[in-house]
Amino acid sequence: MAQNSLSKDQNFFLKIIKKQIFIPIAALLVLMLFNLIADPSFFRVELGTSSLGYPVLKGNLITILDNASELVILSIGMTLVTSASGGQDISVGAAIALAGSVVLRVLCGTETRPDHLHAPIIVAFLICCIVAMLFGAFNGVLVAYFKLQPMVATLILFTAGRSIAAWINNNQLPIISEPKFGYFGNFFPGIAIPSPIFIAILFMIITALIMRFTKLSLFTQAVGINAESSRLNGINPQFIKFITYVILGFCVAVAGFIKVSRLSTINYSVIAKDIEMDAILAVALGGNALSGGKFSISSSIIGAYVIQFLTITLYKFEVPAAALPAYKAIVVIILVVLSAPVVRKKLADMKKNFAAKEAN
């Protein structure tokens, strides 16, 4: 009886450890535990007031959830692109600069410091979506129809994107004084939780619904695993690859909109700098194979939160500026190696062998 329940427990444990989502969640828990031991006040959340007199929530946790929003949104699109095309889009940072620049161009007209908005914010957002999806489509066409390596295809926009972004606004750095525009990256008046968190949650819900009620997830994985056999089964692999890049374009538009809203301005060369690497990292941390195929979006999302958690933890512990990237790299390497499919399989096998020996 006892033996039986033990092996049941072990089976349960094995099942958990084999789950793809296990590693990113474990990483998150370890980071939390580390912070809890080092300084429990890390998790304190307080209700304060902003300088405009509205109630706002403050605390490290809120900061993490708030600032991870863009990365979470990007990691969703990046997971799809990775799965379908077996490669990554390295142009998302430049594309965010582009999308943000479009938003400002529409809202400011040609003025650098307009006293009123030249168009409703929703119009600016929609145009930004269209432009970002067009650029996504451009990448998609190169990858799906011209069969370019995704990294090579997106290298074009990676190189040119920020210059195009600057060109859209005639090299000016517009600043929007209208407070309403800042609501999307900060707080809606009277709501204590930062709006990017809401946007990210909304985005996750929509993604979940799409995954649940359409065949997108199935088709994407089929194409990623074997494009030829999925074609023989009546799926158009080129179109699936193409559409994932367009979806990523939409993700970029939303992320770019939040980014420019945070400070109501833009700096073409540093906005969302290196975010493409973080987005790819989120996908890898989630245990998704970067060569395509099966994927788990929820794992990528947690991977994105892990990255932001790590960043804020390092700030909190006042790691010297010069050493910051090194610390980050060490943690990241450990996590990525642990979450690599090969290593996960090895670990599970080892566990099984161990359990088998134990039973004997």
Place this chain on the structure above:
Amino acid sequence: MKIKKTLAILFSLTLGLAAFTGCGPANPGSGAGSEGQDKPAENSASDGNTNADSTSSGSLIKVGIINNDPNESGYRNANDKDMKAMFTEENGYEAQFAYSLKNEEQIAAAQKYIQDEVDYLLISAAGTSGWDSVLKDAQTQGIKVILFDRTIDADESLYEASIVSDMAKEGETAVNWLASQKLDEYNIVHIQGVVGSSAQIGRTGALDKKAQAEANWNIVTQQTAEWSAETAQQIVQSVIDAGTKFNVIYAENDDMAKGAVAALDKANIKHGVGQDVIVMGFDCNMWALEELLKKNWNYDGQCNPFQASYIDEIIKGLENGKAPASKVVIMEEKGFDAETITQADVDQYGI
């Protein structure tokens, strides 16, 4: 399949063509010079040594300008505009521009300009090393080199002059201003630029030195935001979340100061003249000076991007056979106090 193949060929052809035509506008001066104005260009090169009277005789001074990407920052943008406004045909120059943030590309552009036989090579180097051989080439060709904005690790004999900002002095001016505020205690949140850049080294150095020397100066946080406003916002937010007390924000550029202020606003911490937290920035962006005017910030240090007039003066001198008095020309730079700044200052010095 066949259609696709032809399409692919067509597409690659157009791409190839686009690449060629793309090269055209990048160096309009050289394109025109090598075809239409071939002869006058060669003339000016052959009497390059007796160029002194070439300005008076109406021919243009050929300058090749190698700069960093103007999108890099407001500073670079202002700098590029200043150069473009100065080196025009009306002012007696035939200018070619090359932009890159990469040293190798800049060196390649310099080699091209040497082949084009420009009279002057104006360089704002992306990196400090690797310039020796190309500068020697320039010297043997009789091309004079003037560095602006950034120095390089090369022998002084290889260039005529170097017009730079003294970043350490900018830092000192700012720190002296801060000391003159006579606070009982200085608890400073220090937000750095990209570690290793000359602006970061100069501006950090002055503050570090002062903080070590004075007992009541504490740097409570020192972190790099890599010139990014959003990162600065996150850093200051995490400082506030940790409950650390501070009364000075020393940000090494305006963008990062702006990000820091956004975090202060969220936490309802008062900043500016006569308030709880002193905000300091650098670079004198127009919008930053306006924040000073509104007394939301306290101090902004100038980093002078207007080098063109200095260069013009030196070239005019060299044309008349007069070498500049010293090789290193340090530009005058100011620091603005929110209590004394005027609208005129904003208009004149804002970039």
